Amino acid sequence: MAQKVVVFSQINKEILEKLKKKYHVVEINPKLGDVNQQILTEVQDADGMIGAGRILNKKNLSSATRLKVISSVSVGYDNYDLEYLKQKNIYLCHTPHVLTETTADLAFTLLMSAARKVVALDQWTKAGEWKRTVSPSQFGQDIFAKKLGIIGLGNIGTAIARRGFYGFNMQILYHSRKEKPEVANAFNAQYCELDELLQQSDFIIIAVDLNADSKALIRTEHFEKMQKHAVFINIARGSVVDEQALIQALKTNQIYAAGLDVYEKEPLQESELFGLDNVITLPHIGSATAETRYKMAELAYQNLIDGLENRRPKYTVNI
Incomplete structure (x- = not known):
């Protein structure tokens, strides 16, 4: 049988x-x-x-x-x-x-789209609002040669670091449970304590596993440490971030923008995130290529x- x-x-x-x-x-x-x-x-x-x-x-x-x-x-x-x-x-x-490489691709898709206000400007253009040149309030920010902070230097975090270092000449900072010199040396990556990474990075990408140590890893006090122009990307798990704290940081312009592929509750049906123009919300598509x-x-x-x-x-x- x-x-x-x-x-x-x-x-x-x-x-x-x-x-x-x-x-x-x-x-x-x-x-x-x-x-x-x-x-x-x-x-x-x-x-x-x-x-x-x-x-x-x-x-x-x-x-x-x-x-x-x-x-x-x-x-x-x-x-x-x-x-x-x-x-x-x-x-x-x-x-x-x-799924390592395609998820790293998505992390950079979110980073670049959030930094250059791609989604908001796409909607603005399609709405027929392009009757004049864009105003300073619609300007994005540069990516090349900026500081990229990666939280979690596993397979996906390493693939993200490779893209930032070789593709965009970025200075790589990382935080993980232990230092990884054999990986970090390839990208001149600097190990930082979490607070230091948050304070120094222009772009921050979360790429950790969800476990007892990483649950609600990023909370209100962590967003307060980020720079006003910081772009925050989460392609890990929604529960790694206090979602209400993130929403408040975006609403008050504590940070510049966010790009999200994961949420505390999925599928996301209703959220204050949907009313904010400085966040990109994707439906958990990190590995979604044929x-x-x-x-x-x-x-x-x-x-x-x-x-x-x-x-x-x-x-x-x-x-």
Whole structure:
């Protein structure tokens, strides 16, 4: 009898078809009712799971009797109960590295767009307001040779530093849990304590994992330390930043602008952010290119196959 795989969110169609050829596949469908109840029912006799964007924990996995592996089509894994999965000896896998470059691209897209007021000026032009040359209030600010502060010098942070150093001749400052001279030397990057980085940087990009130490890492007192012309970019996780403190900093022009791809609550439906013209709000698209999403799905597929065939998956996070 074929092993059973529960697909708990939409995944790449080609990968889905490959799974159906090898396993008994059940797809969770929000149109059929309560998703958590569906998971609880289907996971009873499931051997593996694959998907992204769902909270998986004891509440909806407690009925599982032979689950071996959960393969997440994501690099982040803060929505999974690691301790519970470890206790049950269930592999949790993720997809690092393949989304590094495209997420770094997006960080710079937000940085440049916020600095040059791209979105606001695009809307102004389309509204037929371009009847005269732009006024000083619509001017942006230069990027070349400025100071770029990166909080979190992991794979994505390193890719951002490379772009800033080689592409824009920027002075790189960084803060992380530990110094990384082997990485920093390549970009003449200077390690700083958090307060120093915030005080000195023209542009600040958050690229940390969400964990107990990074939750609400940036709060009111941190925005108060930033320069008035600072541009703040978050491509990490929404909960790394106190969102109300950020909104207040933008409303009072404590900082110049922000570019956001992540939020405390997603999807973002209502927010004071929508009424501000000095913030760009994107719908969590850090990895959203066709090429990268396929690579992620392919890696998640391989992680799943390894777990189902009693091999240790290459990219596990809990065992």
